[in-house]
Structures are given as structure tokens and as C-alpha cells.
Amino acid sequence: xxxxxxxxxxxxxxxxxxxxxxxxxxxxxxxxxxxxxxxxxxxxxxxxxxxxxxxxxxxxxxxxxxxxxxxxxxxxxxxxxxxxxxxxxxxxxxxxxxxxxxxxxxxxxxxxxxxxxxxxxxxxxxxxxxxxxxxxxxxxxxxxxxxxxxxxxxxxxxxxxxxxxxxxxxxxxxxxxxxxxxxxxxxxxxxxxxxxxxxxxxxxxxxxxxxxxxxxxxxxxxxxxxxxxxxxxxxxxxxxxxxxxxxxxxxxxxxxxxxxxxxxxxxxxxxx
Amino acid sequence: xxxxxxxxxxxxxxxxxxxxxxxxxxxxxxxxxxxxxxxxxxxxxxxxxxxxxxxxxxxxxxxxxxxxxxxxxxxxxxxxxxxxxxxxxxxxxxxxxxxxxxxxxxxxxxxxxxxxxxxxxxxxxxxxxxxxxxxxxxxxxxxxxxxxxxxxxxxxxxxxxxxxxxxxxxxxxxxxxxxxxxxxxxxxxxxxxxxxxxxxxxxxxxxxxxxxxxxxxxxxxxxxxxxxxxxxxxxxxxxxxxxxxxxxxxxxxxxxxxxxxxxxxxxxxxxxxxxxxxxxxxxxxxxxxxxxxxxxxxxxxxxxxxxxxxxxxxxxxxxxxxxxxxxxxxxxxxxxxxxxx
Numbered sequence: 324x325x326x327x328x329x330x331x332x333x334x335x336x337x338x339x340x341x342x343x344x345x346x347x348x349x350x351x352x353x354x355x356x357x358x359x360x361x362x363x364x365x366x367x368x369x370x371x372x373x374x375x376x377x378x379x380x381x382x383x384x385x386x387x388x389x390x391x392x393x394x395x396x397x398x399x400x401x402x403x404x405x406x407x408x409x410x411x412x413x414x415x416x417x418x419x420x421x422x423x424x425x426x427x428x429x430x431x432x433x434x435x436x437x438x439x440x441x442x443x444x445x446x447x448x449x450x451x452x453x454x455x456x457x458x459x460x461x462x463x464x465x466x467x468x469x470x471x472x473x474x475x476x477x478x479x480x481x482x483x484x485x486x487x488x489x490x491x492x493x494x495x496x497x498x499x500x501x502x503x504x505x506x507x508x509x510x511x512x513x514x515x516x517x518x519x520x521x522x523x524x525x526x527x528x529x530x531x532x533x534x535x536x537x538x539x540x541x542x543x544x545x546x547x548x549x550x551x552x553x554x555x556x557x558x559x560x561x562x563x564x565x566x567x568x569x570x571x572x573x574x575x576x577x578x579x580x581x582x583x584x585x586x587x588x589x590x591x592x593x594x595x
Numbered sequence: 596x597x598x599x600x601x602x603x604x605x606x607x608x609x610x611x612x613x614x615x616x617x618x619x620x621x622x623x624x625x626x627x628x629x630x631x632x633x634x635x636x637x638x639x640x641x642x643x644x645x646x647x648x649x650x651x652x653x654x655x656x657x658x659x660x661x662x663x664x665x666x667x668x669x670x671x672x673x674x675x676x677x678x679x680x681x682x683x684x685x686x687x688x689x690x691x692x693x694x695x696x697x698x699x700x701x702x703x704x705x706x707x708x709x710x711x712x713x714x715x716x717x718x719x720x721x722x723x724x725x726x727x728x729x730x731x732x733x734x735x736x737x738x739x740x741x742x743x744x745x746x747x748x749x750x751x752x753x754x755x756x757x758x759x760x761x762x763x764x765x766x767x768x769x770x771x772x773x774x775x776x777x778x779x780x781x782x783x784x785x786x787x788x789x790x791x792x793x794x795x796x797x798x799x800x801x802x803x804x805x806x807x808x809x810x811x812x813x814x815x816x817x818x819x820x821x822x823x824x825x826x827x828x829x830x831x832x833x834x835x836x837x838x839x840x841x842x843x844x845x846x847x848x849x850x851x852x853x854x855x856x857x858x859x860x861x862x863x864x865x866x867x868x869x870x871x872x873x874x875x876x877x878x879x880x881x882x883x884x885x886x887x888x889x890x891x892x893x894x895x896x897x898x899x900x901x902x903x904x905x906x907x908x909x910x911x912x913x914x915x916x917x918x919x920x921x922x923x924x925x926x927x928x929x930x931x932x933x934x935x936x
Contacts, residue, residue, distance in 0.1 A: 491675050491677065491679035492679050492680075492681055492682070494646055494666070494673075494675070494679065495673065495675060495679040495681070495737075495740075496681075496692070497645075497646075497665065497666040497667055498644055498645075498646075498666045498667075498669075498671055498672065498673040498741070499692055499693035499696070499740070499741075499743075499744055500667050500693055500696055500697060500744060501667065501692075501693075501696050502667060505696055509692075509696070510681060513683040514682065514683060
């Protein structure tokens with residue numbers, strides 16, 4: 324008995340050290356090096372590089388793309404979750420499967436597919452170009468690519484909670500005279516608010532960090548369609564490591580803040 | 596307000612929940628929909644509220660055809676079995692909900708909500724959240740919330756089902772009292788015959804998707820339409836080919852041409868009541884009967900196992916003939932259930 328307890332404690336320790344070592348080499352060390360390299364020559368060069376025109380513009384592009392795609396995914400995500408949980412309709416299983424598709428498809432493929440449909444030489448893209456709307460190599464295309472890759476996050480955060488709270492509160496509101504939209508705003512939305520916030524934060528994190536799909540559709544035009552992740556890559560290639568490190572550091576910092584927010588938002592048993 | 600349901604049919608896939616159901620609920624009554632689980636009574640209640648759509652048939656409330664109207668337009672108060680409290684709102688805001696969405700003035704809402712909270716004895720809980728209430732309190736909050744919009748009818752789905760026995764008894768008496776004060780036409784669903792008899796002034800027995808009988812509690816108990824109603828509403832035993840209440844069998848020491856002889860098997864003394872189990876003479880094993888007598892009567896007849904007694908129905912008692920090929924297979928199980936109580 325005692326020896327089995329001792330050996331299981333030993334196993335636990337071994338697993339813990341293995342896990343920590345693994346994370347050290349994979350995560351902590353690279354991130355630590357970035358922080359160290361960023362501030363190697365002090366704060367001055369970091370600030371200078373971050374307030375350069377390219378960097379500021381990249382911040383702006385990233386923010387616009389992320390905010391627009393998060394708004395779109397929030398609206399679509401809540402709508403799709405309500406549709407999937409509260410209604411039955413032909414094609415429901417198909418919709419359910421399609422929502423998870425972005426997790427399986429490589430972002431680069433997503434970008435390429437968007438170019439094939441909306442590029443200037445494709446029928447749809449050509450028609451839009453004739454009407455003065457440019458999708459590829461501009462913000463709409465980048466937003467679309469980002470929406471695509473972060474599509475499932477809000478739906479998958481909201482749907483289980485919607486399932487769990489059930490339909491009775493909504494039905495009670497109906498019998499009290501509340502129409503569908505009033506019921507949604509006053510009963511459903513407050514009930515799913517934490518799950519929704521969690522989904523939004525996840526989608527935001529994914530949108531800020533997206534590289535592959537955006538790299539393909541943006542055309543990587545410096546000072547025009549360059550996001551933060553693209554800036555990191557481009558500056559690094561062009562022998563400007565300090566800007567690359569600084570932008571990486573900002574991205575990592577934002578990720579940490581988002582991570583902490585998720586930790587705070589994640590419902591602990593209390594979903595209401 | 597009256598409720599009139601005409602020829603309602605409802606299927607869920609292959610399962611027939613309701614088959615040609617028609618009932619009329621008079622204004623101001625307190626009606627129980629009574630029947631075994633899965634018999635269609637909750638479905639009927641939800642159809643009246645507009646939460647389910649019937650396949651065919653008509654629902655009229657206060658003489659107006661509401662069959663194709665959504666629940667919002669029916670002016671019904673509905674209390675769910677698990678109360679469906681709005682968890683993110685306080686007791687006060689829960690009760691105020693129906694008035695708030697009608698955009699009534701704040702002063703009026705406040706007055707009405709406070710009146711209702713007083714009516715359901717929750718004045719001091721106005722600021723609490725549903726999670727901080729007991730089951731009985733949540734149930735009363737749900738009632739106040741439903742009454743706030745002054746519904747034409749009040750519908751309650753298994754209102755006491757989720758409560759423990761003590762609270763259930765209190766709330767029954769309280770619901771009856773509330774109905775006398777508010778006097779809104781009320782329908783509640785229950786599978787408990789005692790609850791239905793205790794609270795309702797009219798009972799609709801529903802089983803297998805059909806209405807078996809409609810009447811006052813006395814009607815149903817004394818003059819059941821068939822052996823199912825008979826066995827569902829109270830204890831029954833079998834005398835020859837008849838179902839009879841165990842307290843409606845007379846035990847006699849001597850035979851005449853109206854009696855049947857039986858041999859006592861067991862005499863159980865349960866306080867005031869004595870339960871006598873016997874086997875009818877000359878019949879196969881299994882034709883057993885049990886009779887409920889008072890302690891005095893048992894002492895007078897000196898009942899002991901092995902004695903031969905002579906049985907006959909008392910004159911007033913309810914009796915139904917057993918239909919051996921009855922399609923209602925649940926009739927016998929209902930009887931066992933009632934007898935076990």
C-alpha cells in the first residue's frame with residue numbers, strides 16, 4: 324500500500340517535471356528570448372521602432388481588421404448558435420459541420436480560395452472591381468479571411484450554454500407577452516453573456532494573431548495592408564530586428580492580457 | 596374567462612399525444628387535468644397556452660378563437676413545472692417583467708408588484724435572486740409573475756411536482772385560497788389524484804391521449820365512468836366481476852342470496868383502519884379481495900384468519916364492471932398504484 328502510494332507520487336513528480344521542461348523549451352525560452360532581445364539596448368529603440376509610420380499603420384490595420392471580424396463573428400455566432408440549438412431545419416447537420424470547417428482548413432488555403440473567388444480576374448471579383456469595390460489586397464479581403472479563420476469560436480462558446488439554460492425561461496417570457504426580439508434581449512442575452520464574452524475574447528485573440536490567410540489576401544503592401552504579424556515577418560527579413568522584436572513583444576503582451584481576461588471570464592460552474 | 600377546446604389532435608412523430616380531445620372550462624373554475632404520466636395532459640395545457648401547435652382542432656379563450664395565435668397574444672399566465680425563473684433578475688424584476696415590457700408607468704408597476712408580492716408572501720424577498728429562494732418561494736414567485744399581467748386564464752404545469760411533501764400540502768391549501776381571492780379561471784396538471792381531489796372543483800381525467808371523464812371530485816369518485824377512472828381515483832378491489840372500493844364491501848357473519856362467501860387470509864390492523872384480505876370460496880387462487888373496515892366493526896365480527904365471511908357491496912358504493920378486453924392496459928397498473936396507497 325505505502326509503496327504504491329510512494330511510486331504514484333514519484334510518477335506524478337516525473338510527469339510534472341517532464342511537462343514543465345517541455346513547456347520551458349517550447350514556450351518560455353523563446354518568449355523569454357524575445358523579451359530579452361527586445362529590451363537588450365534599453366527602452367529607447369523599442370519606442371522609436373513602435374512609433375515609426377509602418378508600425379503605427381500596422382497597429383491600425385490590425386485593430387480595424389480584428390474589430391470588424393469580431394463584430395461579424397459575434398453577430399453570426401450568436402445567430403448560428405440560436406439557430407442550431409433552438410430550431411430544427413433541413414440542413415442543420417450540414418451547417419453544424421460547416422461551422423467547424425475553418426478549424427480543419429489551413430489558413431493559407433482559405434486565403435487562396437478567397438483570391439480565386441474575389442480576385443480581379445475572377446468573375447465575382449471582376450464584377451465587384453467594375454463597381455469600385457476591391458476585396459483582395461485591401462481591408463475587405465483581410466476581414467473576410469480573418470472572419471473565416473475565427474468563425475467557430477463564438478458559436479462553440481455560446482451553443483452549449485444556450486443548450487443548458489433551456490427554452491423555458493424564453494417561453495415564460497413569451498407567455499408574459501414578450502416578442503421574440505424582446506425575449507432575446509432581456510432573457511436570452513443576459514443568460515449567455517459570460518459565454519458570449521468568452522467567445523468574443525477568443526475570437527479577438529485569434530483575429531489579432533492571424534498570419535497565413537491574411538498574408539495571402541493582403542498582398543503584404545507595406546504601409547497599406549500590413550498587419551502586426553506581417554510587419555514582424557517583413558521587418559525581420561529586411562534586417563530590422565528591433566522592430567520585429569518590439570512588435571512581437573506587443574503581440575505577446577496582448578495575448579497575455581487576453582489570456583488573463585479569459586481566465587477571469589471563464590465560468591466556474593456558474594453560467595448565469 | 597371560459598376556455599373551450601374542440602376536437603384537438605396532436606401527434607409527436609408516431610406517438611399520439613392527444614386524440615379528439617374536447618373540454619369546456621367554465622369561468623372562474625379551478626380545474627385539474629388528472630392522469631398518468633405521458634397521458635397527454637401537459638401537452639393539452641401547452642396547446643391552450645400556445646406553446647405547442649395542435650395538428651387539428653380549435654382553442655377558444657373567452658369565446659375568441661386563439662388556435663393560430665402565438666402565446667404572446669393569448670393573455671394566459673403559465674407556471675412551469677420548474678418555474679422557469681429569470682435567473683439574472685431579482686424577485687421584484689421577475690414579477691415586474693410582464694408590466695415592464697408593456698411599458699406601464701413605473702409608479703403603477705411598483706404598486707402592482709408590491710401588491711402581488713404581498714399576496715404570495717414574498718414582500719421581504721423582493722431584492723433576492725431566484726437562486727436564493729427555496730422551491731416553494733420560487734413557485735410563489737412564478738405565480739405572482741404570471742398573475743402580474745392579469746391573465747384571462749392561469750395555467751399551471753405540475754405545480755407541486757418538484758416540491759417536498761410538507762411544502763406541497765401547504766401550497767395546495769394556499770393555491771385554493773389564492774383562487775378564491777383572485778378568482779381567475781385556473782387549470783393545473785397533476786398525476787396525483789389526492790392533489791386533484793383536494794384542490795380542484797372540477798377534474799378532467801386524461802389517459803392515453805383521450806378524455807376519460809369530466810366532473811366534480813365527488814362525481815368521479817362516486818360515479819366513475821369506467822374501471823380506469825374508478826381505479827385511478829382511489830383504492831379498488833375486485834368482487835366477482837366488479838371493481839369496488841374496499842370500503843364499500845360489507846362483511847357479514849351470515850349468508851343470504853346477495854352475499855358471496857370468502858375465507859379470511861390476513862387481518863392487518865393499521866390504526867383506525869383494519870384491512871382484511873380474503874379469498875373468495877370456490878374460486879381459483881388469485882381471486883383475492885381486500886376490504887377496509889373500521890376497528891369497531893372488525894372487533895364486533897371477531898375477524899380472524901381462516902374464518903368464513905359473507906361479502907356484498909354496500910348500497911351506495913361505486914361499482915364498475917371489468918371489461919376484460921379493455922384496450923387501456925394502464926387501468927390495472929393504476930389500480931395497483933391506488934391500492935398501494
